[in-house]
Amino acid sequence: MEPVGMILCGGYGKRLFPLTRELPKVLLELRKGYTLLDHQLSLYRRAGIKRVYLLAGYRAEEIRKRYGGEHEGMELRYVVEEEPLGTLNALKLGMREAKTGAVASNGDVVMEVDLRKMWEDFRRSEALASLLAVKMRSPYGILRLRGKRVISFVEKPLLPHYINGGVYCLSPRLLPLMERFGTGDVERTLFPELARRGKLRCYRAEPPLWISVDTLKDLEEARKKLEELGKGRSPDSGAAS
Secondary structure, X not given: OOOEEEEEOOOOOHHHOOOOOOOOHHHOEEEOOEEHHHHHXXXXXXXXXXXXXXXXXXXXXXXXXXXXXXXXXXXXXXXXXXXXXXXXXXXXXXXXXXXXXXXXXXXOEEEOOOHHXXXXXHHOOOOOEEEEEEEEEOOOOEEEEEOOEEEEEEOOOEEEEEEEEEEEEEOHHHHHHHHHHOOOOOOOOHHHHHHHHOOEEEEEEOOOOEEEOOOXXXXXXXXXXXXXXXXXXXXXXXXXX
């Protein structure tokens, strides 16, 4: 079974006002003419995915105006929520349309992840869903101490904890359970139930780039990191768990 792609594009991006007053967050530029959504779509293209559903809401018409029905050989389809009812509802609407397995992602994450490897790992499992697990980076620099002496400073290190990386592999068998929950966010509804049933898998990765763009500071960091990474860098390798 070949998956389709789904990108969550419906958020208001209020913490990025005034930049997002007229544009959805996914249309913010990482460099001139290259948006967050361009970067996400490039991940799906490199994974060999042929059809991508853009799960839109706020300023959906701006996304449609820019991208139309095709991008770099991929068919684009639009599923628009008239009012935001959470990521679960957006994914549920997408799954109703697609009627097949899907690789889905939060549209405001700038990353380099091999979506094909993640899907293949999921496909070989008995799970109903899988999520990307990435190590949490401290938002602050930390101190290394010896007794009461400060030995050194470490700037925003990776911590020994994993967080939800905002990429999901979803089985079409999930739809009845999604319908039962209705609305809300997948992290608070669907995923805890799947974890309880032993049907939620993770794909651990240490990508060379992973930034969730929630603030102007995040956007500037993503622009800088993407420039440093450069063109032609291959996606990371990941390990299932």
